Structure formats: structure tokens, C-alpha cells
Amino acid sequence: DDEAFVVDFRPHANMNTAHMLLFGCNMPSSTEDYWDCSAGTCTDKSSIMYAWAKNAPPTKLPKGVGFRVGGRSGSKYFVLQVHYGDVKAFQDKHKDCSGVTVRITQEKQPLIAGIYLLMSVDTVIPPGENEVNSDIACAYNKHTMYPFAYRVHTHQLLALDPMNNIVIFHRGDHVWDENSFDRNFVYQQRGIGPIQESTILVVDPNSSKVIKSIGQNLFYLPHGLTIDKDGSYWVTDVALHQVFKLGGGKRTPLLVLGKKVNPGSDQKHFCQPTDVAVDPITGNIVSDGYCNSRIMQFSPNGMFITQWGDDDDASDSEEEYSAPP
Structure with a gap:
């Protein structure tokens, strides 16, 4: 219940894990250890705290930056969503052990981290085109923001x-x-x-x-x-x-x-x-x-x-x- 800050993430993924998303929220969609993500990650407002993708460079929080958790305004639960790239991984009916280790400190951080998710749902890549632009933007009029990393993601067909x-x-x-x-x-x-x-x-x-x-x-x-x-x-x-x-x-x-x-x-x-x-x-x-x-x-x-x-x-x-x- 005390306020704390997440200052580092360590991914643990096998060769068949395509990408992972770590959400923070106050009410998970299930009380089970794992569940079908078609039911959603959380029933209340959730926020992405960490994203990992296969072959992507690691994401490191700058010094003095952390995600606020616990207390009155921080998330109470972590929910990890795992996506797999090859169903052959489950031919032997084994269980997957992919996950993320989170390092938390109670030392107050000078800057609070956050993630903005921008998504295009109507971009079409016509056959034969070498380059296609997908412009995504939003209006922002809050406190000064200091971007330090970004990720892009698409489905392979x-x-x-x-x-x-x-x-x-x-x-x-x-x-x-x-x-x-x-x-x-x-x-x-x-x-x-x-x-x-x-x-x-x-x-x-x-x-x-x-x-x-x-x-x-x-x-x-x-x-x-x-x-x-x-x-x-x-x-x-x-x-x-x-x-x-x-x-x-x-x-x-x-x-x-x-x-x-x-x-x-x-x-x-x-x-x-x-x-x-x-x-x-x-x-x-x-x-x-x-x-x-x-x-x-x-x-x-x-x-x-x-x-x-x-x-x-x-x-x-x-x-x-x-x-x-």
C-alpha cells in the first residue's frame, strides 16, 4: 500500500515469445494466475508500463525516472500480456515461463515515467509500394514531456x-x-x-x-x-x-x-x-x-x-x- 517507484525492468523470454506488454492497474480482469487476454487485462483504467519485443534493443529508464506504483495514485497490480510468434512451441504441451522482473524502490524519483500508446487501425500498405507513411498524432497540453524511448510494432503477414x-x-x-x-x-x-x-x-x-x-x-x-x-x-x-x-x-x-x-x-x-x-x-x-x-x-x-x-x-x-x- 505504500508508494514506490519502478526503476528497472528485466525481460525473460524464450525464443518463441514475440513481444510482452506489462500493464499497471487497480483491478485485473481476473484473479487467476493467467487467463485468456480476450477478457481484457484490467477492468479499470490501465496503463502500459513496459514493452518488450523480440530482437529490439532493451528499454532502460534514465536515472532519476520511475513509474509510480502503490500509494493513493499508483497502480496496485501488474498484469503481463505475452504474445507468441510460433505455435510450434506448444506441440509438446509445455508451459511457458516468459516474464519480466521488476525492480522497485521506495526512494522518491525526481521525474515520473509514463507511456503514450499511438495506434493506427486503418493504414493500408498497397502491393508494390516501397514506402508508406502512417501519420499518427495527438494534442498534448499538460506538463513538459521529455521523450527518452519509443517502440513500433506491426503484425507480419x-x-x-x-x-x-x-x-x-x-x-x-x-x-x-x-x-x-x-x-x-x-x-x-x-x-x-x-x-x-x-x-x-x-x-x-x-x-x-x-x-x-x-x-x-x-x-x-x-x-x-x-x-x-x-x-x-x-x-x-x-x-x-x-x-x-x-x-x-x-x-x-x-x-x-x-x-x-x-x-x-x-x-x-x-x-x-x-x-x-x-x-x-x-x-x-x-x-x-x-x-x-x-x-x-x-x-x-x-x-x-x-x-x-x-x-x-x-x-x-x-x-x-x-x-x-
């Missing part, structure tokens, strides 16, 4: 095929915003139709020319892209709640998992699936998803094998994972 060509999976002019889904995660913008342009582009890394394009009129909100050893594309669409396999020179999908625009949590449904890991021996691993918190395993031809994570009758494990990527 590209991969390399067996020929080392760059493969891009993009959303065209479709945007995922607060109006995209209802409270039951049903997509609300089907009236605009699927993305009319090719959503999968294969680019020669030397010439930057598009050498192949597919995926017209198939997808609404592309999300994950994985390429197997044969060069087939495994992609997810969070609006359709489906997983697709494309390739073999065909314009139509070779395999479709999930029910179109129909979220669910049984063996035949997904809820905003995020990514696929392809393994020729153990089968395909699907991270499902933003509104489910489970990992599902399927045979190469799409037959359900098992799942773990969510508390479900079909699951053979009591483990539950927070927001598979």
Missing part, C-alpha cells in the same frame, strides 16, 4: 517459400476495427464482400516483381501465413473463422477447415484462428485463437486428432493458454 521468394498475405482495403465483430465474434461486414484483389503475392526478392498472385474473392480478414516444404500456403482468416490450404497451381483451396463465418469451440469450428504450424510427422497445429484459447492438431488431410488449452470435452489436458498468436 509474409514468409519465404522453398525458392526463397517472398510471399505476402494482405488484407487489401479491408480493416479490422471495433465494428468488425459483434459480442459473439460473428463478422458484421460481410456486405462489403470478400477482398477482390489477389491477397497472396509471391515477390522476387531481387527484382521486387510480383511473379505470382492468387487469393482473389476468397478472404475477408487475412491473418496467419505458413508455407510447407512443398510450397503450399496455409492461411487463416479471422472473419471467416477458417483455415485454408492453397497451392498446386490451383486457384481454389485444396483444403478448408472450420465453418464459414460461424465461430465455435468444438472440433469442427474455430473462433478467429491465428496461425498454423505444419509438421509432416505430427500433423498440422492450429492456434485458435483470439476468442478461443486452445491449440488444435489435425492430420495432413484435415482430420481432427486432439486439442489442448481450453476447458473442452475433447481436450486431453487441463492446461489453458492465453491468446495463441
Whole structure:
């Protein structure tokens, strides 16, 4: 309950952790040790205190600067949100130990730290563009601010095929915003139709020319892209709640998992699936998803094998994972 100050952060992340966000608040969204972050981090006003990203330089607070915690005006709880970059990490059903060590002192700091989060939700990167500007700004008329660090973050929708060509999976002019889904995660913008342009582009890394394009009129909100050893594309669409396999020179999908625009949590449904890991021996691993918190395993031809994570009758494990990527 006494006022204190956070003056240092030490991240502890494994190779599969993409990024972590540490929030401060007075009322966490759950009293459990961990939970699905679709339920939110906090029920009251929260503030980001620390952000870590894979391969990014460390963030160090300047001397004499700290985040105020405890007391009458500081945060009472820390909530850590962890995002993962590869669902293969959970094939053996292990538990992750990523985290952040926080150093706290009761010595009053001359300057109080804070973070401003600026986010663009409607920036579109057109195919073939080498540079795209996304201007974000806000009005500030409070005490003098002394910036000392910044972070940028975006989601990756590209991969390399067996020929080392760059493969891009993009959303065209479709945007995922607060109006995209209802409270039951049903997509609300089907009236605009699927993305009319090719959503999968294969680019020669030397010439930057598009050498192949597919995926017209198939997808609404592309999300994950994985390429197997044969060069087939495994992609997810969070609006359709489906997983697709494309390739073999065909314009139509070779395999479709999930029910179109129909979220669910049984063996035949997904809820905003995020990514696929392809393994020729153990089968395909699907991270499902933003509104489910489970990992599902399927045979190469799409037959359900098992799942773990969510508390479900079909699951053979009591483990539950927070927001598979």
C-alpha cells in the first residue's frame, strides 16, 4: 500500500515469445494466475508500463525516472500480456515461463515515467509500394514531456517459400476495427464482400516483381501465413473463422477447415484462428485463437486428432493458454 517507484525492468523470454506488454492497474480482469487476454487485462483504467519485443534493443529508464506504483495514485497490480510468434512451441504441451522482473524502490524519483500508446487501425500498405507513411498524432497540453524511448510494432503477414521468394498475405482495403465483430465474434461486414484483389503475392526478392498472385474473392480478414516444404500456403482468416490450404497451381483451396463465418469451440469450428504450424510427422497445429484459447492438431488431410488449452470435452489436458498468436 505504500508508494514506490519502478526503476528497472528485466525481460525473460524464450525464443518463441514475440513481444510482452506489462500493464499497471487497480483491478485485473481476473484473479487467476493467467487467463485468456480476450477478457481484457484490467477492468479499470490501465496503463502500459513496459514493452518488450523480440530482437529490439532493451528499454532502460534514465536515472532519476520511475513509474509510480502503490500509494493513493499508483497502480496496485501488474498484469503481463505475452504474445507468441510460433505455435510450434506448444506441440509438446509445455508451459511457458516468459516474464519480466521488476525492480522497485521506495526512494522518491525526481521525474515520473509514463507511456503514450499511438495506434493506427486503418493504414493500408498497397502491393508494390516501397514506402508508406502512417501519420499518427495527438494534442498534448499538460506538463513538459521529455521523450527518452519509443517502440513500433506491426503484425507480419509474409514468409519465404522453398525458392526463397517472398510471399505476402494482405488484407487489401479491408480493416479490422471495433465494428468488425459483434459480442459473439460473428463478422458484421460481410456486405462489403470478400477482398477482390489477389491477397497472396509471391515477390522476387531481387527484382521486387510480383511473379505470382492468387487469393482473389476468397478472404475477408487475412491473418496467419505458413508455407510447407512443398510450397503450399496455409492461411487463416479471422472473419471467416477458417483455415485454408492453397497451392498446386490451383486457384481454389485444396483444403478448408472450420465453418464459414460461424465461430465455435468444438472440433469442427474455430473462433478467429491465428496461425498454423505444419509438421509432416505430427500433423498440422492450429492456434485458435483470439476468442478461443486452445491449440488444435489435425492430420495432413484435415482430420481432427486432439486439442489442448481450453476447458473442452475433447481436450486431453487441463492446461489453458492465453491468446495463441
